[in-house]
Amino acid sequence: MDNKVFSEIFARAREQHPLVHHITNYVTVNDCANITLCAGGAPVMADAREEAGEMAGFAGALVLNIGTLNPGIIESMILAGNVANERRIPVILDPVGAGATRLRTESTRRLLEELKIAIIKGNAGEIGVLAGADAKVRGVDSAGITGDPVTITRTFARETGITVVMSGATDIISDGKRILLVENGHPRMGAISGTGCMVTSVTGVCAAVEKDRVMAAATALAAFGMAGEQAAAASKGPGSFKPALFDAMAALAPEALLAGARVRSA
Amino acid sequence: MDNKVFSEIFARAREQHPLVHHITNYVTVNDCANITLCAGGAPVMADAREEAGEMAGFAGALVLNIGTLNPGIIESMILAGNVANERRIPVILDPVGAGATRLRTESTRRLLEELKIAIIKGNAGEIGVLAGADAKVRGVDSAGITGDPVTITRTFARETGITVVMSGATDIISDGKRILLVENGHPRMGAISGTGCMVTSVTGVCAAVEKDRVMAAATALAAFGMAGEQAAAASKGPGSFKPALFDAMAALAPEALLAGARVRSA
Amino acid sequence: MDNKVFSEIFARAREQHPLVHHITNYVTVNDCANITLCAGGAPVMADAREEAGEMAGFAGALVLNIGTLNPGIIESMILAGNVANERRIPVILDPVGAGATRLRTESTRRLLEELKIAIIKGNAGEIGVLAGADAKVRGVDSAGITGDPVTITRTFARETGITVVMSGATDIISDGKRILLVENGHPRMGAISGTGCMVTSVTGVCAAVEKDRVMAAATALAAFGMAGEQAAAASKGPGSFKPALFDAMAALAPEALLAGARVRSA
Numbered sequence: 001m002d003n004k005v006f007s008e009i010f011a012r013a014r015e016q017h018p019l020v021h022h023i024t025n026y027v028t029v030n031d032c033a034n035i036t037l038c039a040g041g042a043p044v045m046a047d048a049r050e051e052a053g054e055m056a057g058f059a060g061a062l063v064l065n066i067g068t069l070n071p072g073i074i075e076s077m078i079l080a081g082n083v084a085n086e087r088r089i090p091v092i093l094d095p096v097g098a099g100a101t102r103l104r105t106e107s108t109r110r111l112l113e114e115l116k117i118a119i120i121k122g123n124a125g126e127i128g129v130l131a132g133a134d135a136k137v138r139g140v141d142s143a144g145i146t147g148d149p150v151t152i153t154r155t156f157a158r159e160t161g162i163t164v165v166m167s168g169a170t171d172i173i174s175d176g177k178r179i180l181l182v183e184n185g186h187p188r189m190g191a192i193s194g195t196g197c198m199v200t201s202v203t204g205v206c207a208a209v210e211k212d213r214v215m216a217a218a219t220a221l222a223a224f225g226m227a228g229e230q231a232a233a234a235s236k237g238p239g240s241f242k243p244a245l246f247d248a249m250a251a252l253a254p255e256a257l258l259a260g261a262r263v264r265s266a
Numbered sequence: 267m268d269n270k271v272f273s274e275i276f277a278r279a280r281e282q283h284p285l286v287h288h289i290t291n292y293v294t295v296n297d298c299a300n301i302t303l304c305a306g307g308a309p310v311m312a313d314a315r316e317e318a319g320e321m322a323g324f325a326g327a328l329v330l331n332i333g334t335l336n337p338g339i340i341e342s343m344i345l346a347g348n349v350a351n352e353r354r355i356p357v358i359l360d361p362v363g364a365g366a367t368r369l370r371t372e373s374t375r376r377l378l379e380e381l382k383i384a385i386i387k388g389n390a391g392e393i394g395v396l397a398g399a400d401a402k403v404r405g406v407d408s409a410g411i412t413g414d415p416v417t418i419t420r421t422f423a424r425e426t427g428i429t430v431v432m433s434g435a436t437d438i439i440s441d442g443k444r445i446l447l448v449e450n451g452h453p454r455m456g457a458i459s460g461t462g463c464m465v466t467s468v469t470g471v472c473a474a475v476e477k478d479r480v481m482a483a484a485t486a487l488a489a490f491g492m493a494g495e496q497a498a499a500a501s502k503g504p505g506s507f508k509p510a511l512f513d514a515m516a517a518l519a520p521e522a523l524l525a526g527a528r529v530r531s532a
Numbered sequence: 533m534d535n536k537v538f539s540e541i542f543a544r545a546r547e548q549h550p551l552v553h554h555i556t557n558y559v560t561v562n563d564c565a566n567i568t569l570c571a572g573g574a575p576v577m578a579d580a581r582e583e584a585g586e587m588a589g590f591a592g593a594l595v596l597n598i599g600t601l602n603p604g605i606i607e608s609m610i611l612a613g614n615v616a617n618e619r620r621i622p623v624i625l626d627p628v629g630a631g632a633t634r635l636r637t638e639s640t641r642r643l644l645e646e647l648k649i650a651i652i653k654g655n656a657g658e659i660g661v662l663a664g665a666d667a668k669v670r671g672v673d674s675a676g677i678t679g680d681p682v683t684i685t686r687t688f689a690r691e692t693g694i695t696v697v698m699s700g701a702t703d704i705i706s707d708g709k710r711i712l713l714v715e716n717g718h719p720r721m722g723a724i725s726g727t728g729c730m731v732t733s734v735t736g737v738c739a740a741v742e743k744d745r746v747m748a749a750a751t752a753l754a755a756f757g758m759a760g761e762q763a764a765a766a767s768k769g770p771g772s773f774k775p776a777l778f779d780a781m782a783a784l785a786p787e788a789l790l791a792g793a794r795v796r797s798a
Contacts, residue, residue: 019405026292026558027577033459044405048336051369070580103583139551139576193565239778246505285671292558299725310671314602317635512771
């Protein structure tokens with residue numbers, strides 16, 4: 001692919017410094033805030049129903065992450081999502097652990113029904129369960145999927161009208177027509193908690209500045225993956241990897257995506 | 267200024283190891299706990315209404331931070347604040363995002379009305395909005411203020427009887443009469459989430475051991491700013507900056523403030 | 533002691549990758565997730581009453597930590613604990629701050645009454661208060677205990693049928709009959725927030741793969757203490773200590789416990 005588009009989107013993120021409103025979990029929330037800053041965005045977290053909608057109205061993108069959800073949080077997500085939908089602010093959904101418990105699966109289905117989601121990003125198990133495939137989730141980790149992941153991703157996207165990202169060693173992105181595969185990343189990203197949540201935040205940053213959801217997602221996955229590659233080279237283990245990941249993300253120049261993004265059409 | 271007073275206050279913080287009770291947000295709470303330890307204090311976080319007041323009664327200072335507030339949290343803040351007020355335990359308020367949403371602005375006004383706040387610390391937008399100036403807040407960041415920040419800070423302090431800290435490249439501290447300007451710090455502090463919350467925690471540590479609110483706040487801002495300067499020199503980006511910030515804060519000797527604190531009267 | 537048993541338990545943890553469900557506080561939750569990964573486990577955090585029990589049913593161990601509790605969280609702990617008890621999944625309790633406030637003390641007593649706890653881990657003040665000894669807790673720190681800690685620990689274990697861990701410079705473990713003392717660790721572990729919570733998570737990982745509670749706890753305390761020793765040697769202060777701690781824990785080979793575990797019978 002011509003990586004120029006990714007470089008341009010990432011440059012725009014750094015220039016426009018978009019506000020990214022998060023309603024997210026309390027496990028990785030600090031990582032989400034910091035990676036948003038490193039990617040060029042301005043993070044804000046506000047989950048009370050009394051302000052979730054108002055805050056969403058000011059944002060360039062709304063990130064919904066169900067990592068530690070409860071019924072009250074879902075209500076706030078609906079309120080914020082409705083405001084975002086009205087104002088054409090893209091809503092990015094990370095269905096953490098969907099498939100592991102009924103609450104997570106059913107809450108995700110409700111969000112998908114009641115809101116217009118721009119991009120959904122999950123692991124193979126999460127996306128597989130939501131797509132109706134034979135898939136399993138153990139805690140917040142994928143425990144396998146039967147069938148061709150690319151087909152499942154594309155079909156789910158086509159049926160829902162949502163841009164779907166199935167993350168993995170190779171990330172799959174589809175809007176039902178186009179399919180992009182992103183090869184960036186490093187196994188050490190799975191050795192720490194939060195990389196899945198963080199890439200969703202970066203996707204929010206990119207979606208705030210680019211209407212083409214597939215290209216926005218690919219930019220985020222490639223950029224974050226490149227940061228992960230650099231951080232792995234600069235670290236000794238998962239502990240030193242995390243500060244190195246933030247350093248690499250913050251230092252990543254848009255032009256670096258020209259040579260570094262490993263994205264191809266399938 | 268003669269920096270001896272700052273050095274002495276900071277030495278006392280390290281000697282007395284004051285308990286600093288926090289009712290704070292879940293984004294930066296871990297950073298607040300760690301910086302409190304690094305500054306010599308003992309952090310505790312307890313926000314349930316069933317124990318917030320009881321815990322506050324044991325503390326040397328109470329830090330209230332509305333970064334991820336909801337109505338229940340505000341009730342706990344009132345309960346804890348009332349106990350602190352009765353026992354003359356200083357209450358430090360960080361009105362994160364006041365001005366961005368009605369909930370944040372109105373909750374802050376309620377805390378200011380119902381509690382006797384010793385020190386309030388916010389960015390130019392937050393303090394400006396609360397002071398009735400022409401100011402804006404975007405998410406949790408200042409989006410500008412019209413008018414002279416020093417005058418706004420001093421007037422707000424005079425009218426409320428609260429020691430006001432308007433943080434920025436130059437921090438402004440006033441109790442309505444005195445005005446101190448603190449020049450310590452480094453731009454990289456704005457590249458991570460949580461430095462604003464952390465300096466409020468350090469202010470809690472210092473206020474627990476020094477009755478003069480202006481001097482307590484100046485000590486905290488100078489010490490934390492010095493740690494930021496040292497951490498910036500020792501780091502490559504925002505990721506490595508954060509561990510370096512904790513290292514620098516923990517290693518900061520009270521005597522270092524004699525030469526390092528850059529505080530002047532305005 | 534023959535350290536082979538600890539090495540074998542730790543090897544099993546890394547092989548089996550047990551799911552460790554946490555209902556824990558929002559201060560140190562990210563550290564708990566990461567140390568669980570570094571120790572070989574798979575962390576999941578789910579505290580809503582709508583899913584806490586269901587998620588617990590899939591886990592190898594359930595960790596309950598009352599660091600920032602409220603009445604709703606206690607209900608979720610009871611629900612999850614009941615499921616764990618039915619399915620013989622070990623429940624590990626960290627009574628953070630028990631003794632500091634009535635809510636914490638009474639909630640801990642309720643958990644001890646209504647659930648079958650496998651292992652309880654607290655500092656001298658927390659365990660002392662719960663054991664009915666003359667002990668004090670200040671915030672979340674031990675403020676001293678009167679009497680012989682070993683006797684208090686053993687007696688409390690004998691009376692409750694719970695394996696008790698009293699953490700400190702020397703950790704004391706007893707099931708009422710056996711007493712093990714673990715000497716691993718480093719003072720710098722007390723300079724950061726979260727090491728107490730983290731070792732409880734590691735205990736969960738080990739208890740998921742070893743039925744002998746005393747041996748599981750000793751393995752966790754020795755392994756985590758060894759990681760702390762190595763991290764202290766590799767760091768300059770509390771900030772750099774934390775990433776080094778995760779690196780050391782992740783790199784710790786089971787065989788390293790053969791020479792490195794400093795565990796003895798009392």
